[in-house]
Amino acid sequence: MRSHEHAARLSVRARPLLERFGVTGRGLVILLPYLWLLLFFVVPFVIVLKISFSDVDLAIPPYKPLIEWVGKNALAIKLNFNNYAFLFTDRLYVNAFLNSIKVALLSTLMCILVGYPMAYGIARARPTVRNLLLLLVILPFWTSLLLRVYAWIGLLKANGVINNILMALKVIHEPITMLYTPFAMYVGIVYSYLPFFILPMYANLEKMDWQLLEAAEDLGCRPWQAFCKITLPLSRNGILAGSMLVFIPAVGEFVIPALLGGPNALMIGRVLWDEFFANRAWPVASAVAIVLLLLLVPFMMWYQSVQARETAGAR
Amino acid sequence: MASSAAAKAEPWKDPGARPYVQVERITKNFGEFKAVDDVSLSIYKGEIFCLLGASGCGKTTLLRMLGGFETPTSGRIYIDGEDMTGVPPYERPVNMMFQSYALFPHMTVEQNVAFGLKQDRIPKSEIRDRVGTMLSLVKLGDFAKRKPHQLSGGQRQRVALARSLVKRPKLLLLDEPLGALDKKLREHTQFELIGLQDKLGVTFVVVTHDQEEAMTLASRIGVMNHGEIVQAGTPSEIYEFPSSKFVADFIGSVNMFEGKLIEDEPEYVRIGSEELGGTIYVSHGISAPPEATVWAAVRPEKIFMSTVPPEGDDNVTRGVVQDIAYLGDLSIYLIKLATGKIVRVTQPNTSRHAEAIGWDQEVYLCWDATSPVVVTR
Numbered sequence: 001m002r003s004h005e006h007a008a009r010l011s012v013r014a015r016p017l018l019e020r021f022g023v024t025g026r027g028l029v030i031l032l033p034y035l036w037l038l039l040f041f042v043v044p045f046v047i048v049l050k051i052s053f054s055d056v057d058l059a060i061p062p063y064k065p066l067i068e069w070v071g072k073n074a075l076a077i078k079l080n081f082n083n084y085a086f087l088f089t090d091r092l093y094v095n096a097f098l099n100s101i102k103v104a105l106l107s108t109l110m111c112i113l114v115g116y117p118m119a120y121g122i123a124r125a126r127p128t129v130r131n132l133l134l135l136l137v138i139l140p141f142w143t144s145l146l147l148r149v150y151a152w153i154g155l156l157k158a159n160g161v162i163n164n165i166l167m168a169l170k171v172i173h174e175p176i177t178m179l180y181t182p183f184a185m186y187v188g189i190v191y192s193y194l195p196f197f198i199l200p201m202y203a204n205l206e207k208m209d210w211q212l213l214e215a216a217e218d219l220g221c222r223p224w225q226a227f228c229k230i231t232l233p234l235s236r237n238g239i240l241a242g243s244m245l246v247f248i249p250a251v252g253e254f255v256i257p258a259l260l261g262g263p264n265a266l267m268i269g270r271v272l273w274d275e276f277f278a279n280r281a282w283p284v285a286s287a288v289a290i291v292l293l294l295l296l297v298p299f300m301m302w303y304q305s306v307q308a309r310e311t312a313g314a315r
Numbered sequence: 316m317a318s319s320a321a322a323k324a325e326p327w328k329d330p331g332a333r334p335y336v337q338v339e340r341i342t343k344n345f346g347e348f349k350a351v352d353d354v355s356l357s358i359y360k361g362e363i364f365c366l367l368g369a370s371g372c373g374k375t376t377l378l379r380m381l382g383g384f385e386t387p388t389s390g391r392i393y394i395d396g397e398d399m400t401g402v403p404p405y406e407r408p409v410n411m412m413f414q415s416y417a418l419f420p421h422m423t424v425e426q427n428v429a430f431g432l433k434q435d436r437i438p439k440s441e442i443r444d445r446v447g448t449m450l451s452l453v454k455l456g457d458f459a460k461r462k463p464h465q466l467s468g469g470q471r472q473r474v475a476l477a478r479s480l481v482k483r484p485k486l487l488l489l490d491e492p493l494g495a496l497d498k499k500l501r502e503h504t505q506f507e508l509i510g511l512q513d514k515l516g517v518t519f520v521v522v523t524h525d526q527e528e529a530m531t532l533a534s535r536i537g538v539m540n541h542g543e544i545v546q547a548g549t550p551s552e553i554y555e556f557p558s559s560k561f562v563a564d565f566i567g568s569v570n571m572f573e574g575k576l577i578e579d580e581p582e583y584v585r586i587g588s589e590e591l592g593g594t595i596y597v598s599h600g601i602s603a604p605p606e607a608t609v610w611a612a613v614r615p616e617k618i619f620m621s622t623v624p625p626e627g628d629d630n631v632t633r634g635v636v637q638d639i640a641y642l643g644d645l646s647i648y649l650i651k652l653a654t655g656k657i658v659r660v661t662q663p664n665t666s667r668h669a670e671a672i673g674w675d676q677e678v679y680l681c682w683d684a685t686s687p688v689v690v691t692r
Contacts, residue, residue, distance in 0.1 A: 218384075
């Protein structure tokens, strides 16, 4: 024990100056992401939190300061909870929240139904084909989301590609209204978020020992029974991880409902936008943002624990 | 070594016996590659039949066709008289123990073993009984509630065995069943496996690349090479009467002397071998054209070594000790002949203070006329 301490003291003396103050190379490496998070997440979050507790003002910026000097030696902090109270009194916000969650849930479900077979197919493809298929999944990321959503407008509109083809084939006689409907919005969301589901799902399925399926068949399972009893339970964590990656951002989705969905597609992201830019009601908008974040925290924590379990390998 | 009752009965020698598993001219192609080439095989009830061969010889493909995981390109498979050629694995009365064990990681030991029974909709109480009996048979009664990742390699192997046996299959297929175990455990498990097979009377087909394992387990061995069964027989037949150079060389170690027939009589043959630098006298007739090139295979343990010249001119040669490997129970000597040929000789260390034959010493080698096996290909 003593020789150990001695050695430690010796090495301290030998270390460069920085390390004497407890700054090690390892510490620096860990520090960087924390600094990043502090600068670009914690600080903005605190600012938004601060704004959410202030009053609206006709000024620039359009809210009153939270902390004020009153008189000579008194500092007053005025916390205004009205913004939050307002959210729960006006049905608009509650409905927007509920609708967002509904849209996100349905989109997640659709991503599972579409993405699971795709991820399964990629995981079971020959290794050479597999890389190509993965590339095709990632490929859309090379174009801006906005462009891709606009492309969908071109596909879905009344005299768009889909309607024209169906008309030319004489399947329909007049164009179907698809654009600016919930259908178009779901198409857009599922399309945009599908890769976020497929990639973790693939990562999970890729680790699967396919011999287990043979073992199940050997013990009397038909292929679909083997899938239900072996593949599905073993890929549960992949489904959860992928779902969270779709659900969490989909709740706050703004662009896709705005561009593809109709005027009735009232989602919280859009409300937030309107409050900020149309109404310049920054405090209420901030309150909306904070509540949205609080709503999503449990899901994020759940996702974290699923991720931890997945990496630990315990099933 | 094989202790099963069936091995003693030797049904394959009885022309009236009906084979339990019949493989008829099975061929399996993977694209251009012939994995299994026109294999026919009869396996009898209660046998432990070992398919032995190097990796890539087609033994696993043949096993997988018996299990229904591969469909043969041509040929038929009958199990207990029924044509099973196109029957999927889940409808065959056959179970397989996979090399990787393929235990379901999300289920306990108990659930793993019960899986196949549940699939057959067997009443719960019966499942409980049969799983319990099977787990105690493989000595895993105390581990029923554990998950596979909480078990040792040997325990996992026994779970896999229990899971494949609990359905009482007509045929159990074992793919390298002891491959993942260390040497001590492997030897122990070999005898356990034979005991279990004896008790349950299930017919086993075992795939292995380990000849020692095959010799210990099997009632009969089928030696495979390039997708074909080159010889099938009991372990001692395969060892003592190999039918080709390949089999003689594959099973155990052997000294192969190339030569020409100089005397070919019904009771004996004499072979002149340049490699040996002498003649080989074999006390049984062979069927080969005169002047044909043949090979005499002599096992290292059947060669006697001495410092004084033995009597007679046949089956005798002389060389210098080039290397000695002391293995404890026996020693291996590598003797270099005047022709340059290296001969391998093993001698049991029966005495603790044996008169030592040392390096670079000149020794005489000889063997009995019954020892060499003559092969023509």
